[in-house]
Amino acid sequence: MSVKEDLRLKLDINNVFAEMIGEEHGLTVKELEDAKEEALRAHQNILEAEAEGKMGFMELPYKQEEVVKELKETAEELKDKFDNFVVLGIGGSALGNIAVQTAINDPHYNLFEEARNGYPRLFVSDNVDPEGTKALLDKLDPKKTLFNVISKSGSTAETMSQFLLARKFIADAVGEENVGEHFIATTSKDSGYLIEIAKREGMKKFFIPDNVGGRFSVLTPVGLLSAAMTGVDIEELLDGAAYMDKICREDDFWKNPALVNGLIQYLAYKKGKIMNVMMPYSDRLRDVADWYRQLWAESLGKEVDRQGNQVNVGPTPIKALGATDQHSQAQLYMEGPFDKIITFLEVENFGEELEIPGAYQDLAGLGYLGGHSFDELINTEKWATELALNKRKRMNQTLKVPEVNEFTLGQLFYFFEFQTAVTGELLNVNAFNQPGVELGKNYTYGIFGRDGYQEKKDEFENSASHKDDLIL
Numbered sequence: 260m261s262v263k264e265d266l267r268l269k270l271d272i273n274n275v276f277a278e279m280i281g282e283e284h285g286l287t288v289k290e291l292e293d294a295k296e297e298a299l300r301a302h303q304n305i306l307e308a309e310a311e312g313k314m315g316f317m318e319l320p321y322k323q324e325e326v327v328k329e330l331k332e333t334a335e336e337l338k339d340k341f342d343n344f345v346v347l348g349i350g351g352s353a354l355g356n357i358a359v360q361t362a363i364n365d366p367h368y369n370l371f372e373e374a375r376n377g378y379p380r381l382f383v384s385d386n387v388d389p390e391g392t393k394a395l396l397d398k399l400d401p402k403k404t405l406f407n408v409i410s411k412s413g414s415t416a417e418t419m420s421q422f423l424l425a426r427k428f429i430a431d432a433v434g435e436e437n438v439g440e441h442f443i444a445t446t447s448k449d450s451g452y453l454i455e456i457a458k459r460e461g462m463k464k465f466f467i468p469d470n471v472g473g474r475f476s477v478l479t480p481v482g483l484l485s486a487a488m489t490g491v492d493i494e495e496l497l498d499g500a501a502y503m504d505k506i507c508r509e510d511d512f513w514k515n516p517a518l519v520n521g522l523i524q525y526l527a528y529k530k531g532k533i534m535n536v537m538m539p540y541s542d543r544l545r546d547v548a549d550w551y552r553q554l555w556a557e558s559l560g561k562e563v564d565r566q567g568n569q570v571n572v573g574p575t576p577i578k579a580l581g582a583t584d585q586h587s588q589a590q591l592y593m594e595g596p597f598d599k600i601i602t603f604l605e606v607e608n609f610g611e612e613l614e615i616p617g618a619y620q621d622l623a624g625l626g627y628l629g630g631h632s633f634d635e636l637i638n639t640e641k642w643a644t645e646l647a648l649n650k651r652k653r654m655n656q657t658l659k660v661p662e663v664n665e666f667t668l669g670q671l672f673y674f675f676e677f678q679t680a681v682t683g684e685l686l687n688v689n690a691f692n693q694p695g696v697e698l699g700k701n702y703t704y705g706i707f708g709r710d711g712y713q714e715k716k717d718e719f720e721n722s723a724s725h726k727d728d729l730i731l
């Protein structure tokens with residue numbers, strides 16, 4: 260067995276079957292068998308769309324040699340020049356960066372980390388809360404700070420507002436003429452304002468392929484630059500994705516976990532499991548669940564199907580963290596409505612063997628802990644939760660991650676992206692647009708636009724939908 264085989268993700272779907280959790284709430288193997296042709300058709304459609312150049316995310320593991328070289332050179336050149344590397348982006352232009360950072364560099368990654376191993380500190384600023392935004396700038400020495408503005412559209416209000424502020428912050432410190440050296444733009448090659456600005460200011464630029472949507476873009480320079488700047492092995496990330504891609508191309512249904520799971524998710528949804536919980540038992544995978552939430556929600560939550568019929572479909576993704584949320588969410592998952600399918604992410608080997616010291620042997624309810632290790636404890640808690648869910652007839656399954664590293668993380672990203680495409684096909688929706696979000700963006704623009712902000716705000720507040728609001 261090669262080293263890479265040792266690192267292959269394993270999907271354990273036993274606990275979705277009726278034999279395990281009961282006729283009424285589970286799926287039967289026959290149901291999957293009967294529907295497997297639908298999944299294979301979905302698979303075929305995806306491969307055909309890929310051949311037409313419409314599935315950009317599937318090209319990423321293979322077609323980025325030049326980009327990877329440039330990313331690595333850039334990181335090598337700039338990592339010593341700057342103490343701080345700040346990503347300005349939102350949604351698909353932020354969540355992947357955070358997920359990589361938490362998984363590979365620091366399981367407790369947050370905005371205020373210390374510098375490590377000669378790499379700059381990474382900050383990801385993905386909101387426009389005035390206090391948070393100001394607090395971040397207060398932490399930075401502008402002369403030692405490099406911003407990476409990420410926006411595929413190049414016009415997202417939150418990101419561009421942050422950019423305008425960051426630009427002034429830098430210009431005030433180093434002068435207008437040097438602004439460009441403190442910014443890298445990651446955007447579409449030829450649409451939107453960011454590319455125009457990048458050219459004007461002489462910024463370094465990286466591009467997001469047109470056929471890769473924001474939420475599928477973690478393995479483009481969107482996610483790869485901050486990874487490279489902080490010492491993550493980006494080639495291993497892409498190798499992991501390529502390895503999973505091969506598995507996802509398998510046209511024997513039962514050998515293709517993305518097909519099997521895409522179909523399970525679809526059938527579960529049809530059976531009323533409209534809530535989709537992702538629960539890693541691992542701090543490192545905490546933000547993968549957050550990244551997945553956007554992927555699943557924006558891809559599958561749709562008003563119309565491919566033929567334009569109103570359908571209003573979409574499972575609601577929920578993120579949880581084991582064991583923490585056993586003490587917050589588990590009660591609902593165990594006894595609440597039968598409307599959930601839970602996916603656990605289980606890590607087989609943690610990087611740390613931490614023993615629980617033995618003491619108080621005379622106290623039976625405590626003495627049993629000593630001598631075990633924390634990795635035994637967290638996984639035992641996961642197994643116990645799984646058993647309790649089975650006893651309550653709750654559909655659940657486990658994706659086993661041999662260990663968390665770049666190669667397995669690349670597999671995880673790719674697996675979920677492919678599975679999302681499959682479930683989108685089965686739901687007969689376009690998994691690659693987000694018209695609902697665009698409407699909100701347009702309203703922001705309409706209200707916030709240059710002229711008459713106050714009048715428009717008053718009009719909005721007095722509009723019919725707000726008139727009857729209860730004022731506390």
Ligand SMILES: O=P(O)(O)OC[C@H]1O[C@H](O)[C@H](O)[C@@H](O)[C@@H]1O
Pocket residue numbers: 349350351352409410411412413414415418473474557693696697
């Ligand atoms: O990268 P940008 O164009 O700035 O887009 C950032 C985000 O904007 C919207 O909210 C879209 O629905 C997301 O899919 C996207 O990731």
